[in-house]
Amino acid sequence: MEETTLRQKYTNRFLRASEVGLLGFAYASLMSAVLDPLSVSVLTRLSVIVAVAAWGGSLIVMFLYRRTDEYTLSLWHAGTGASFIMTTLLLVFGSFFEQLFYSIFMPDRLLDRDAEFAFYFGAPMLMFAFYLGVLGKRVPTR
């Protein structure tokens, strides 16, 4: 029974880490997207640092405790699988769709730009896909 209790504790740790990580990542991404880094207050900057640390720490916790249970392992695999799909889409089609976008909406700037969507947004999209995969696996269907 003690081993099961430990397993339950580690499973809870994994699940809480996934929630903390998602919140931290979402907050840090949102702040990075909407705030001007030259004009933010110290408090806001600190909050983003804390969010990034929470996000990074939660990923480590999730990695360490992924094998606690076959369920936690399936959640981890769901996240990494979704992230892999996003990686493939970005690497194979990212540049194409970015150039297509510019050719349609900003043709005058097309030749001035390299394909940079994957460079700037690739990592956040991969992480977003990871958490979407984990969360999607947790939502009950019946």
Add this chain to the structure above:
Amino acid sequence: MIDLKNRLKVLRAERDWSQAELAGHLDVSRQAVNAIETGKHDPSLPLAFKIARLFEMTIEEVFDDQA
């Protein structure tokens, strides 16, 4: 993809077990039991055998792939 239905919730209720109690018997987490009952997770073969033996049934009596 095969839609795997199971009678886990019914069998658990017949024995008046909580999800945590069933998880203890199966040596998995309570969330794993919940995920199996709600269809979010299909158990591995060893776990399916463990479940069937716990309830003294065959795997086919506990799980149905609706084939």
